[in-house]
Amino acid sequence: MKRHLIAALAGVTMMAGPALAELTIVDLSYRTGPYGANGIPFSDGYQDYFTLLNERDGGIGGEKINLIECETAYNTEKGVECYEATKGEGALVYQPLSTGITYQLIPKVTADEIPLHTMGYGRTSAKNGEVFKWVFNYPANYWDGASLAVKHMMEQAGGSLEGKTIALVYHNSAYGKEPIRTLEKLSEKHGFNLTLLPVDHPGQEQKSQWLQIRREKPDFVLMYGWGVMNQVAIQEAVNIRFPMENFMGIWWSGSENDVKAAGDRADGYKALTFHNLGSDYPVYDDIQKYVVDTGKAAGAGDGIGSVLYNRGMYAAMLAAEAIKTAQEIHGVSDITSQQMRDGMENLEMTEEKMAEIGLPNFGPEFKVSCENHGGNGFGAVSQWDAEAGEFKLITDYFQSDQEVIQPLIEEDSMAFAKENNIEPGC
Amino acid sequence: MIYREAGDFKTSYVDDSQTFPIRFDRYGYYAALVVAFAIVPFVINDYWVNAVVLPFLIYAIAAIGLNILTGYCGQVSLGTGGFMAVGAYACYKLMTAFPDVSIIIHVILSGAITAAVGVLFGLPSLRIKGFYLAVATLAAQFFLVWLFNRVPWFYNYSASGQISAPEREVFGVAITGAETAPWAAYLFCLVFTVLSALIARNLTRGMVGRKWMAIRDMDIAAEIIGVNPLRAKLSAFAISSFFVGVSGALFFAVYLGAVEVGEAFGINKSFLVLFMVIIGGLGSIFGSFAGAAFLVILPVFLKIALADHAAVSPVSNALATLCLAIFGVALLLFLAHLVLRVFGRRLWKDLGALCGIVALIAFFAYALLSGGLGWPTDIVAHVQLIIVGALIIVFLVAEPHGLAQLWRVAKEKLRLWPFPH
Helix, strand or coil: HHHHHHHHHHHCCCCCCCCCCCCEEEEECCCCCCHHHHHHHHHHHHHHHHHHHHHHHCCCCCCEEEEEEEECEEEEHHHHHHHHHHHHHHHHHHEECHHHHHHHHHHHHHHHCCEEEECCCCCHHEEECCCCCECCCCCCCCHHHHHHHHHHHHHCCCCCCCEEEEEEEECCCCHHHHHHHHHHHHHHCCCEEEEEECCCCCCCCHHHHHHHHEEEEEEEEECCCHHHHHHHHHHHHCCCCCHHHHHEECCCHHHHHHHCCCHHHHHCCCEECCCCCCCCHHHHHHHHHHHHCCCCCCCCCCCCCCCHHHHHHHHHHHHHHHHHHHHHHCCCCCCCCCCCHHHHHEEEEEEEHHHHHHHCCCCEECCCCCEEEEEEEEEEEEEECCCCEEEEEHHHHCCCCCHHHHHHHHHHHHHHHHHHHCCCCC | CCCCCCCCCCCCCCCCCCCCCCCHHHHHHHHHHHHHHHHHHHHCCCCHHHHHHHHHHHHHHHHHHHHHHHCCCCCCCCHHHHHHHCCCHHHHHHHCCCCCCCCCHHHHHHHHHHHHHHHHHHHHHHHHCCCCHHHHHHHHHHHHHHCCCCCCCCHHCCCCCEEEECCEEEECEEECCCCCHHHHHHHHHHHHHHHHHHHHHHCCCCCHHHHHHHHHHHHHHHHHHCCCCHHHHHHHHHHHHHHHHHHHHHHHHHCEEEEEEHHHCCCCHHHHHHHHHHHHHHCHHHHHHHHHHHHHHHHHHHHHHHHHCCCHHHHHHHHHHHHHHHHHHHCCCCHHHHHHCCCCCCCCCHCCCHHHHHHHHHHHHHHHHHHCCCCHHHHHHHHHHHHHHHHHHHHHHHCCCCCCCCCCCHCCCCCHCCCCC
16 A cells, blocks of 8 residues: 555554545546546546535535545556555545546456446446446447447438448547447448548547548548547548538547537537536536535636536436445445445436436436446437537437347357356346 | 675686675675565555556566667667567467466567567668667557557457456466456566566676677677677567567566557557666666666655645654755755855855755655645646656766666765775
8 A cells, every 4th residue: 555655665654544434436537648638527527526515415425525536647557556556545436437447447346346437438348237247337338329329320311321331430449449349230230331440549640531531421420539539530520521410429529628629610510428418407506606616626617517527527426326325225324335336236317316416307317237237328419519619419318229239248248258257147 | 884895805707707796785686585585475465566566577677678679789779669569469369379378488488479570670770770770660669559459360359459368377376367466466577577687687798798789889890800790689689579578478467457559558668668778777787677666666656745645643744844844944045055156156065956955855755744745636747747857858968877877886986985085
């Protein structure tokens, strides 16, 4: 433990860490590096919500929340260091906001019995709770995203994608590669052609990919990007005058940071989302009153209500609800990470619950179970309105093609179980 | 005083040419080995292993590898990350293809495969050198990363393109995978690090090493006195790549367990290892260790000192206040010294430097004793970048031979102390 390092270096014995009767939440954030622009608002939202609970309600179930932040710079080695440094403090759940770090942590959290919540990212087949007992990825995952995008494009094309071409511009890493297999299956099913255009980390160099798009004129472009890659891609799309309404990003490619740099011409760009947008919710009044006005806001406080701030807050809200559920199940307020897992596994998000929190109609309803750690795959499409300067939902929540996704999840998770000698079961 | 040669007689050439000719050094080395092998495994925990010790040991092997090539043979290489990736992917393919073979053999074979790849990319070094060679090895870096991303065979056609290490054992003890005990991973890497250092040290002071150094110092002169440049350069590439490959295999299999090639073995890794060699000291085995320790521990240290915040006991609180006071006084004296110098006066020759160092030490002592300063994590991350960058510049300007040279000078002074003249 780092206490030992301090002690060894200083030659002074230290007392035990922070008071034990607290709910410890670790925020593996990144406020630096090529992904910092997107990491900052997420982390701000995540922290502000817990600060709000501390300030307004005195924590959750009477227990204060002890928030620890650790900077990973989206780097797996630093992420591992952060995890090891903080797990001994009694962390209840980890939310690393990085598919790379998620892959590192899946075996570690399983051995250490700490739940991992990878909301809308990470390893998609972790939806199968029979194999991935400590990993959760509700309310939606990458494969849901691919299917939702194809569904929307099909609607846009008049009900059929036969003979059309979809180009996938993706971050050339585990994150970007995740949807490929699903898209291949979907292209067989719906008869469209799939063009794959990888973009290397961090994603500033995309000239050749967009040259190819200009030459081949795909009917639709789907993007799996993050950080600086999104901005560059949208700028390039503007440069080649690609019709924006045919250009769609996954939920990680749809924040204000990504489109604003490209100016008015980015108007009409679409992105998926699994939660609602804007700041027109009662909970924001509380955040303003208890967090911002008292000077306790994380970061500069300028991102409130932006897409990624909302997502961070949504993640914190789901964690807080899981803590509440765990407290109810076990009848104790000071829960352990093992009890937290039960809370997550029995989490049920209903409209009444969200309205009660102050976030009516904010996210899809879903119920987690032992078999299904990934929710029901509901998402919606948002569109950038450059004039108003905000993303707007243009569809209702609709469900992904479970027929295609479920067998893929089964196949991938069983392969993982076989590789790692895991006995699937609840 | 205790560190001296007087009375330490050598009666044979073997004695005289050993790695640690001074008795005190030698015993220190033995003591360090005993501590590392017999004591540390019993006290080490998860955090120490995963955050500090494993990266240190593994990067030390990589630094030794690069030091052989760049420090001893003078062939600039920016391809270290790519060669580490070769080691990692070779290890992955071997682990999955031959699950029953011991992981020790896999790691060594990964090194051998990397050596072959290294020789291939070392071929241009026969015609080009300096900057041109740096660019050629840079091409190797990008090519290898692209290759491992592009060809699904290397990652066994997995959906995400990640490779992850399955559980493998040595003598029935898990070495890779999540269930690995901290001491097992530590000892496994320690054995490889110690052996690498031993082999490298003995190679570099034998005939092979002398040929490398001859090529480094002046290749034409070396050729005239009978060194075959082809064999010298290619052997340097092969042996260097062997070590880098071993470190890549350990990095993937033991330390991280799952790897994404673009991120884990990108160009940043090449630079990191190069900085280790520069800060540690070109052409020195000790320097490889010093550089690796420095660049692995410094960020962790800064993070603990500046970003974390923990409750502390009253005793250390009082000590922290004391340190803060010392820091204040030293800083004031330092500033006063600067002001006086502007007006052309000096209080005492070394006062400024001394006060600066004392202020720095007092500040970090204060930070540690008060359980971390709790600064925002992004500011600390930027401070880390500034400090590491500044240190590289300072070392290049003030002491191009790095920490190893500082260590050497300190030892020279100690041997003469207290009679410097």
